[in-house]
Amino acid sequence: GQSLEQPSEVTAVEGAIVQINCTYQTSGFYGLSWYQQHDGGAPTFLSYNALDGLEETGRFSSFLSRSDSYGYLLLQELQMKDSASYFCAVQGTGGGNKLTFGTGTQLKVEL
Amino acid sequence: DSGVTQTPKHLITATGQRVTLRCSPRSGDLSVYWYQQSLDQGLQFLIQYYNGEERAKGNILERFSAQQFPDLHSELNLSSLELGDSALYFCASSVAGTAGVRGYTFGSGTRLTVV
Numbered sequence: 001g002q003s004l005e006q007p008s009e010v011t012a013v014e015g016a017i018v019q020i021n022c023t024y025q026t027s028g029f030y031g032l033s034w035y036q037q038h039d040g041g042a043p044t045f046l047s048y049n050a051l052d053g054l055e056e057t058g059r060f061s062s063f064l065s066r067s068d069s070y071g072y073l074l075l076q077e078l079q080m081k082d083s084a085s086y087f088c089a090v091q092g093t094g095g096g097n098k099l100t101f102g103t104g105t106q107l108k109v110e111l
Numbered sequence: 112d113s114g115v116t117q118t119p120k121h122l123i124t125a126t127g128q129r130v131t132l133r134c135s136p137r138s139g140d141l142s143v144y145w146y147q148q149s150l151d152q153g154l155q156f157l158i159q160y161y162n163g164e165e166r167a168k169g170n171i172l173e174r175f176s177a178q179q180f181p182d183l184h185s186e187l188n189l190s191s192l193e194l195g196d197s198a199l200y201f202c203a204s205s206v207a208g209t210a211g212v213r214g215y216t217f218g219s220g221t222r223l224t225v226v
Binding site (some may be wrong): 005033035041042043044047081087094097098099100101102103104 | 113142144146153154155156159161167168182199201203205207213214215216217218219222
């Protein structure tokens, strides 16, 4: 099975850079994904790392280190609208395409 | 509009009752996934269907069942409802094999309240 741990809450100021970490235990996976969810809303896909290293998509970057069982999401130039919950997720190799999601991190962006 | 349609958006029902949640996947997507999200909790995988066949099962209670029809829409049936079943239920879809690279597309969810 898989388990993914994230900090429950992170607070940062507008315009700053924030990093949300994800540590995982898994028997095997294809890659690490990140999703954003505003209160009561649908999760939306942000990024995916199949290989170790950094992937950049606009203000968001995501990093994966398989040897350290660790990944992170980096958000730059924070805006108030970035206040949301962020989930990491892995797609296991055990059949199907199901994603196992992490515990989620609530990001609060302050003025 | 994500392209994944879930109905109803809200549902209030009494304990012991049975409800059906419906999901239409995004056009072209063959896989449908159901997730449960309780208050302040993460997304718990329930079940996956691919082109009408059950592909993977998670921590789905025996009181819950699902199916995917030939037109690819899916229904999640919840029976003998308990207060603890109150949650947001999300449906997501993906083209087979791209759950990672392109991600899931989630519907807006059904908020179930059991009273």
